[in-house]
Amino acid sequence: MTIELRVLEPAEWDTWYGALELAFGGVPETVGETRLMRDLTEFDRSVGVWDGDECVGTAGAFSFRLSVPGGVQVPAAGVTMVSVAATHRRRGVLTSMMRRQLDDVRSWGEPLAVLTASEPVIYGRYGYGVATEHLSAEIDTSRVRIAIPGGSDEVRLRRVKPDDPAVRDACEAVYAAEVAARPGMLARRPGWERHPVVDAGKVRDGMSALQCVLAERDGEVVGFTLFHNKPEWDRSGPKGTIELRDLYALDPVAYASLWDFLFSIDLTSAVRAGNRPADDPFQYLVSDVRRCRLRLRDSLHLRPVEVGAALEARTYRTPVDVVFEVTDAFCPWNEGRWRLSGDAKGATCERTADQADLALSVNELGAAYLGGVSLAALARAGRVREIRPGALSEASAAFSSEIAPWLPHGF
Numbered sequence: 001m002t003i004e005l006r007v008l009e010p011a012e013w014d015t016w017y018g019a020l021e022l023a024f025g026g027v028p029e030t031v032g033e034t035r036l037m038r039d040l041t042e043f044d045r046s047v048g049v050w051d052g053d054e055c056v057g058t059a060g061a062f063s064f065r066l067s068v069p070g071g072v073q074v075p076a077a078g079v080t081m082v083s084v085a086a087t088h089r090r091r092g093v094l095t096s097m098m099r100r101q102l103d104d105v106r107s108w109g110e111p112l113a114v115l116t117a118s119e120p121v122i123y124g125r126y127g128y129g130v131a132t133e134h135l136s137a138e139i140d141t142s143r144v145r146i147a148i149p150g151g152s153d154e155v156r157l158r159r160v161k162p163d164d165p166a167v168r169d170a171c172e173a174v175y176a177a178e179v180a181a182r183p184g185m186l187a188r189r190p191g192w193e194r195h196p197v198v199d200a201g202k203v204r205d206g207m208s209a210l211q212c213v214l215a216e217r218d219g220e221v222v223g224f225t226l227f228h229n230k231p232e233w234d235r236s237g238p239k240g241t242i243e244l245r246d247l248y249a250l251d252p253v254a255y256a257s258l259w260d261f262l263f264s265i266d267l268t269s270a271v272r273a274g275n276r277p278a279d280d281p282f283q284y285l286v287s288d289v290r291r292c293r294l295r296l297r298d299s300l301h302l303r304p305v306e307v308g309a310a311l312e313a314r315t316y317r318t319p320v321d322v323v324f325e326v327t328d329a330f331c332p333w334n335e336g337r338w339r340l341s342g343d344a345k346g347a348t349c350e351r352t353a354d355q356a357d358l359a360l361s362v363n364e365l366g367a368a369y370l371g372g373v374s375l376a377a378l379a380r381a382g383r384v385r386e387i388r389p390g391a392l393s394e395a396s397a398a399f400s401s402e403i404a405p406w407l408p409h410g411f
């Protein structure tokens with residue numbers, strides 16, 4: 001039987017998605033999740049690998065716009081729904097899909113490809129670097145208190161229905177303000193506003209349906225939180241947990257007020273947060289950071305598909321003029337020397353025959369791209385080589401970001 005890789009047809013979606021679910025263990029998603037993924041699938045950007053009429057490989061790409069340092073939203077392929085059947089693994093099926101996909105992304109003119117990995121070991125070979133981390137926390141709210149800056153009396157907290165269209169609009173406006181400020185976030189495309197409120201099967205684990213509380217000042221929505229409550233009891237009494245899904249606010253007072261609300265819900269003694277920015281301010285407001293059990297994990301993996309266009313698309317915190325010698329075995333069109341000249345206003349990045357100042361692979365460029373991983377730290381790990389003395393600290397300062405890059409949700 002011949003193996004065929006081809007673009008996905010809408011009529012094939014159920015079989016294709018069934019193959020994906022099976023590769024992830026075979027536990028079906030909720031109806032809401034499946035419907036959302038069906039609606040969000042971009043068929044002409046998805047491929048299936050077929051062994052006869054059996055789907056043995058899946059991969060898709062969303063046409064995202066990713067916020068980068070400087071606030072520009074850059075076209076980026078959001079690599080998603082990647083799987084290979086257990087019967088066909090380790091025969092190069094994934095590599096064939098990644099080859100096709102990166103060639104496609106290049107032809108679509110998107111300078112970046114991004115993904116979240118089921119296992120971080122998979123994607124380095126295709127040129128991805130870990131560009132963002134996320135912070136998780138398990139906070140003992142029976143012991144930990146949160147400090148609220150003055151002015152909280154002006155913030156009104158109001159419980160609302162999370163899927164009310166007016167509520168969604170107000171929350172999306174708060175989200176959009178954050179996208180402009182923080183690299184790594186995705187500008188919302190039509191349909192994606194359903195993502196934060198889709199029923200993700202948490203209810204099965206004994207959790208409440210999604211709950212939403214708005215923070216308002218003078219009648220304007222200035223923040224919101226989405227969460228589940230998981231009530232539990234033992235012989236000494238209640239010990240429920242708040243499972244945080246989202247929390248955004250436009251100012252520090254609204255932000256702290258929402259956290260304080262979550263900390264003080266009766267019959268609960270813990271807040272669990274699975275995906276917060278690495279520099280989330282709550283860490284600096286709590287009375288006992290050790291009892292917050294903080295942990296960092298890799299999140300967004302980023303690949304410059306066109307090195308020149310990618311480096312030109314962002315701005316640089318301090319002036320920079322360096323020549324990179326780039327290696328890229330999987331996408332050799334990026335190999336060679338590139339001169340990057342830029343500052344906080346803009347940048348150019350062009351091929352050059354000049355001497356190289358720094359040598360690195362495309363993985364390190366991807367890791368450093370959003371400003372969350374420093375080139376200097378990568379050099380100390382032996383992954384960036386300084387050729388011209390001074391070039392490392394110049395480039396490292398220029399690439400850095402004042403605010404930690406963060407991807408708030410998977411895709």
Ligand SMILES: CC(=O)SCCNC(=O)CCNC(=O)[C@H](O)C(C)(C)COP(=O)(O)OP(=O)(O)OC[C@H]1O[C@@H](n2cnc3c(N)ncnc32)[C@H](O)[C@@H]1OP(=O)(O)O
Pocket residue numbers: 023024079080081082083084085088089090091092093094095096115116117118119121122125
């Ligand atoms: C963006 C996303 O959607 S992430 C989700 C990824 N999907 C999953 O995790 C679902 C379960 N796993 C799978 O479906 C498959 O095992 C995949 C997709 C991870 C790998 O597919 P395969 O077709 O087996 O990969 P392929 O044969 O092309 O492997 C290429 C190389 O990567 C290595 N590799 C692939 N997957 C893994 C892994 N999970 N762990 C370690 N090495 C791996 C292979 O050993 C091979 O190495 P080599 O070139 O040195 O021989």
